[in-house]
Amino acid sequence: MGTQRLDFAEFYREARDDCLRTVLVSVGDRDTAQDLVDEAFARACASWRTVSRHPAPRAWVVRTALNVGVSRWRRRHREVPVADPGQVAGLAVAGGSGGTPAGPVDPPIMAALLRLPARQRQVIALRLFLDLDTTRTAEVLGVAPSTVKAHLARALAALRDDLIPSQRQEHPS
Amino acid sequence: MNDEELMTTVRESFTAVRSDTPVERIVSRSRAVRARRRIPGAAGLLAVTAGVAVAVVTLVPAGQATGHAAGQRAGAQLAAWTVVKQADGSVAVTIRELHDPAALQSRLRADGVPASVISGGQPNPCQRYPRGGGTPLLSRMVTAKPGTNYNVFFIHPAAIPKGAGVQFAASFKSQHGRGGSGVTVDPVTASQQCTGTGSGSGSGSG
Numbered sequence: 001m002g003t004q005r006l007d008f009a010e011f012y013r014e015a016r017d018d019c020l021r022t023v024l025v026s027v028g029d030r031d032t033a034q035d036l037v038d039e040a041f042a043r044a045c046a047s048w049r050t051v052s053r054h055p056a057p058r059a060w061v062v063r064t065a066l067n068v069g070v071s072r073w074r075r076r077h078r079e080v081p082v083a084d085p086g087q088v089a090g091l092a093v094a095g096g097s098g099g100t101p102a103g104p105v106d107p108p109i110m111a112a113l114l115r116l117p118a119r120q121r122q123v124i125a126l127r128l129f130l131d132l133d134t135t136r137t138a139e140v141l142g143v144a145p146s147t148v149k150a151h152l153a154r155a156l157a158a159l160r161d162d163l164i165p166s167q168r169q170e171h172p173s
Numbered sequence: 174m175n176d177e178e179l180m181t182t183v184r185e186s187f188t189a190v191r192s193d194t195p196v197e198r199i200v201s202r203s204r205a206v207r208a209r210r211r212i213p214g215a216a217g218l219l220a221v222t223a224g225v226a227v228a229v230v231t232l233v234p235a236g237q238a239t240g241h242a243a244g245q246r247a248g249a250q251l252a253a254w255t256v257v258k259q260a261d262g263s264v265a266v267t268i269r270e271l272h273d274p275a276a277l278q279s280r281l282r283a284d285g286v287p288a289s290v291i292s293g294g295q296p297n298p299c300q301r302y303p304r305g306g307g308t309p310l311l312s313r314m315v316t317a318k319p320g321t322n323y324n325v326f327f328i329h330p331a332a333i334p335k336g337a338g339v340q341f342a343a344s345f346k347s348q349h350g351r352g353g354s355g356v357t358v359d360p361v362t363a364s365q366q367c368t369g370t371g372s373g374s375g376s377g378s379g
Contacts, residue, residue, distance in 0.1 A: 009196045016192035024190060038194050038202060045203035046210070106186040113183070128184045156176050159183065164174060 008048045012041055015058045018129040023065045025125035028114050032069070040065035058130050059140045066122070112162035120155035123148055256280045262331060268324040268356050271343035278369075285330050287338035287368035289361055299367035302337045302360045311360045314339055324356040337361070338368035 016037065023040075024033040040061045044051045054060045113121055122141060126132045134152075138145040174182070253272030257265040264284050271277070274290040281288035289299050302310075313332040317325065328339055340361040363370045 008200075012196050012199060016194070017190065020192045021187040021190050024187075030190075034192065034194065037192060038199060041194075041199045042202035042206050045200055046206040105190060109183055109186045124180075124183075128180055129187070156179060160174065160179055163179070163182070 007052060008045050011052070011057060012045075015061065016041065019058055019061045019065065022062045022125040022129040023069075025113050025128075026062075026066055026118070026122050027069055033065075036065035036069050037061070039068050056130070056132065056136055056140070059126065059132060059136060062126065062130065063140050109163060112159050115162065116155050116158055119143075120151045120158070123151040124155040124159075127152060253277075256284060258284050259327070262329070264328040264330065266324075266326045266328060266341070268326070268341065271341070271356060274341075274343070277341070281328070281339075282369055286328050287333060287363045287370045288328075289338060289340040289367045290342075291340065292343045297340075297342070299338070299340050299359075299361035299364070302362040310334070310337070311358065314360060315358050326358060336363050338363040338370070340367070 019040070020033055020037045023037050024030060027033050027036065043064055044057065044061050051057050051060055113124070116124070119141070123137060126137045126140060132140065134145045134148045138148045141148070253270040254266065254268045254277050256277070257267075259265055264281065264286055266277075266281070268277075271290070271292050274292045274295075278288055278290035281290070291297055314329055314337070316327045316329070326341075333339065338361045340359045342357050342359070361367050
């Protein structure tokens with residue numbers, strides 16, 4: 001039991017930030033993401049014997065966090081409307097809840113991510129922060145690898161369209 | 174900016190986003206997760222236990238289990254009730270259905286309980302004892318086993334005063350004669366019509 005707990009603690013320390021970033025991109029709210037990730041890690045800890053043997057434990061945590069989020073949303077049966085993704089991005093990164101710095105995500109980048117369809121956001125987040133390849137991403141999301149490739153390509157194109165003009169405005173040559 | 178540079182830019186913009194939850198809190202939360210998982214397990218265990226109890230009460234021929242049973246018509250007939258005389262003189266009655274109330278009544282009387290058992294819709298031959306009340310008396314005469322889904326009563330014949338008896342009545346009864354779980358117990362005035370005993374007879378007679 002002690003060895004298991006050490007293994008989990010090590011895994012948690014190494015994975016928690018990337019899992020939080022991945023879920024944050026998917027849900028768009030810092031506090032919600034933090035709670036979902038905490039719950040997912042708690043479930044991982046409770047089933048550590050199984051999760052530790054998973055081929056991608058980080059992906060398991062993210063998938064679990066997203067599932068928990070969906071379950072909660074279904075229970076509440078309502079959706080919080082997002083009027084201004086940029087405003088949400090500002091809220092999302094400002095809410096460090098415990099004193100640890102949660103430095104701001106570049107608002108244009110967060111806004112551009114939040115403008116992506118949910119599935120594209122998930123695909124690019126898994127690629128960005130968990131470094132999952134196409135096959136693993138497809139497994140995590142339960143879609144075909146070709147779908148992942150298509151989502152990734154569209155997401156990158158949309159981000160490029162969104163971000164490069166804004167960067168040019170910020171840094172005029 | 175190619176794809177890799179774009180992804181690097183996006184990735185680096187999140188470097189300051191860090192989880193601030195200590196591992197101890199996660200481990201503590203995992204205990205709650207385990208506890209939540211155990212609740213359905215415990216409920217399942219209870220259900221299994223209850224199922225076993227049902228099987229014992231209903232499937233074992235009551236003649237073997239207790240020496241008293243109803244529903245002896247066919248091999249698959251479930252025991253509707255069982256009567257067990259306890260070492261302390263009390264009589265335990267488990268009623269699943271008030272099926273064949275006359276047989277239960279006879280069995281109780283044979284075990285020394287001035288009893289009347291009626292099912293729903295049947296004319297009541299008894300009068301309450303004493304008139305206008307009787308709850309304190311009833312609580313001495315009959316106790317119910319708490320925490321069960323069945324009607325399990327312990328009749329204490331020694332606490333039944335002379336001239337009194339106990340009546341079990343199904344609070345409702347289906348058209349097929351299967352009384353539901355609603356069984357009421359009342360102290361009644363002993364009589365030949367009600368408990369098969371005269372008003373002057375004492376406990377244990379019958």
